[in-house]
Amino acid sequence: MTTKNVDHMREMLRLELAKRDFWRFCIHYDPEFFAGRMFLKHVADAFQRIETRETTSLAVSMPPRAGKSFVTSLFCAWTIGRNPHESVMRNTCTSTLYLKFSYDVRTIVKSDKFRAVFPHVQLSDDKANLQGWNTNKSKQVGYFGSGVGGTIIGFGASNVAITDDLYRGIEDAMSDTINDRVIAWKESTHDSRFERGCVRIDIGTRWSMNDMIGRNYASNHYDETIIVPALDENDQSFCEHVMSTDEYIMKRKRTPIEIWSAEYQQQPVDVKGRLFNDLKHIDLDEFNSIIDANKTESNQFGFDGSIAYVDVADQGADFTACAIMVIIKNQFFVVDYVFTRENTDVTIPLIASKLNEWNVSYCRVESNGIGAIYGRQLQQLVKTRILAVANTTNKMTRIIMNSAFVMNDFTFVKLENGSCEQFMQNIIAFTKDGKNKHDDAPDCICGLSMFAQSMFRKK
Numbered sequence: 001m002t003t004k005n006v007d008h009m010r011e012m013l014r015l016e017l018a019k020r021d022f023w024r025f026c027i028h029y030d031p032e033f034f035a036g037r038m039f040l041k042h043v044a045d046a047f048q049r050i051e052t053r054e055t056t057s058l059a060v061s062m063p064p065r066a067g068k069s070f071v072t073s074l075f076c077a078w079t080i081g082r083n084p085h086e087s088v089m090r091n092t093c094t095s096t097l098y099l100k101f102s103y104d105v106r107t108i109v110k111s112d113k114f115r116a117v118f119p120h121v122q123l124s125d126d127k128a129n130l131q132g133w134n135t136n137k138s139k140q141v142g143y144f145g146s147g148v149g150g151t152i153i154g155f156g157a158s159n160v161a162i163t164d165d166l167y168r169g170i171e172d173a174m175s176d177t178i179n180d181r182v183i184a185w186k187e188s189t190h191d192s193r194f195e196r197g198c199v200r201i202d203i204g205t206r207w208s209m210n211d212m213i214g215r216n217y218a219s220n221h222y223d224e225t226i227i228v229p230a231l232d233e234n235d236q237s238f239c240e241h242v243m244s245t246d247e248y249i250m251k252r253k254r255t256p257i258e259i260w261s262a263e264y265q266q267q268p269v270d271v272k273g274r275l276f277n278d279l280k281h282i283d284l285d286e287f288n289s290i291i292d293a294n295k296t297e298s299n300q301f302g303f304d305g306s307i308a309y310v311d312v313a314d315q316g317a318d319f320t321a322c323a324i325m326v327i328i329k330n331q332f333f334v335v336d337y338v339f340t341r342e343n344t345d346v347t348i349p350l351i352a353s354k355l356n357e358w359n360v361s362y363c364r365v366e367s368n369g370i371g372a373i374y375g376r377q378l379q380q381l382v383k384t385r386i387l388a389v390a391n392t393t394n395k396m397t398r399i400i401m402n403s404a405f406v407m408n409d410f411t412f413v414k415l416e417n418g419s420c421e422q423f424m425q426n427i428i429a430f431t432k433d434g435k436n437k438h439d440d441a442p443d444c445i446c447g448l449s450m451f452a453q454s455m456f457r458k459k
Helices: 003-020 022-029 031-035 040-052 068-082 095-110 112-117 170-174 176-193 212-218 245-254 257-264 284-294 344-357 371-379 395-409 418-428 440-455
Strands: 057-061 088-092 123-128 132-135 160-164 199-203 224-227 280-282 305-311 320-328 331-340 362-366 385-389 410-413
Touching: 003 022, 003 112, 022 031, 022 040, 022 068, 022 112, 040 057, 040 068, 040 199, 040 224, 057 212, 068 088, 068 095, 068 112, 068 160, 068 199, 088 095, 088 176, 095 112, 095 123, 095 132, 160 176, 170 176, 170 257, 170 395, 176 212, 199 212, 245 257, 257 395, 280 284, 284 320, 284 331, 305 344, 305 371, 305 440, 320 344, 320 418, 320 440, 331 344, 331 418, 331 440, 344 371, 362 371, 362 440, 371 385, 395 410, 395 440, 418 440
Parallel strands: 057 199, 057 224, 088 160, 160 199, 280 410, 305 362, 331 410, 362 385
Antiparallel strands: 123 132, 305 320, 320 331
16 A cells, blocks of 8 residues: 555545544644644534534633634534534624624635545535525425524424523623523523524523523533633643633732632622622721821822712612712822712702712713703702713622722711611622612712722722
8 A cells, every 4th residue: 555545545444533533623623723722522422422412502701812712613613514404593792793703614624624524515605604504415405503692493403402602791691681681582582593403502691690501500401511621729820821810810910809700710799699798887086197197298098099989869769879089198098978868959969078088089970861961950059070970781790890899998987877787788788680779878878988099090
């Protein structure tokens, strides 16, 4: 046998193994990418078990940029090559992302590397658009899907049904309204497309205990679950090719703990317990000592700057909440509060007097609802510059994302008055289940947190 014949036989064997074994197909398609990400073999092996029906339901959660979408697109193409008469459904959070994934899988099927392994499977000429496309051997449709909220009519998934990141981010997952809508769409539209023998894969960040994967996990829905944290138990990167240990540690320092835990460590946010568990406090006498020690001839107030935030009551049951913060040697002290249901004829002069008392330079007033008018009336009574701010993000998300900064960087001065006690009690009683009767103080203090971070980045 000649050397040429031996090489040809080796190549045929390599391609046959790529047809039979998904990990070998991954190495065949992009050897450089997968050689640096051996952790993906664990995922590929689980996909292999899905293909052979050793596993019928699988959940996969990994950090951003790990390659889960790429390996999933390769799996879609590979299983289509192996089962060209069957269909694959893959749904995601938006139609734009679905079309991107559809394009990726279609590109793989059209590639020379795919045709080398599956020479008899090719894209059909009569249906090759991104919404849903066939191979030359498809019975009805080879690959189809949608974004959350989209309509899937007339198609059934006979081979595998995949959800790939049904949430755009933590704001979706932590919003009861959006989360319920995602799960309702998944159960009514996605699940209704299953045909007999169809296996299931759910891929996505574990944002909360109550997200789609979380609910399925709690009900023992999955045969197998793969969870890959960014940093292991020894604080080492799961893959230096994705991001180094030092880069992850730096990112952890800069990322709110709730986001880091969910998006990078795949440890979902516990939405049941209290959010503000460890606030820092200081007695008024001790705070006054710090103020006195910081006073100089050029600084008669004893602090280096002051800002405030006002959340105006929109409805009769809401509280108008105001928090004032001073900065002393790069430390943030929350020094005064307003927390009341009184009408604007009481709260505007009350807050104005506190802004003047603390020589507040800038005060943000939430301009949603009546806030814009409130801010203009307040401006007439103070030298403080009143800044209107319109919050567009979900309130629960806003509070959760700023809670870590509040607990780590704010020190609350204890004042013996009813407004202070009510304000602090409202913060401490706030829970992450989204069923709080009142959230005005947490919203106010997290608005102050966002203001402080934007005003004093270097500090």
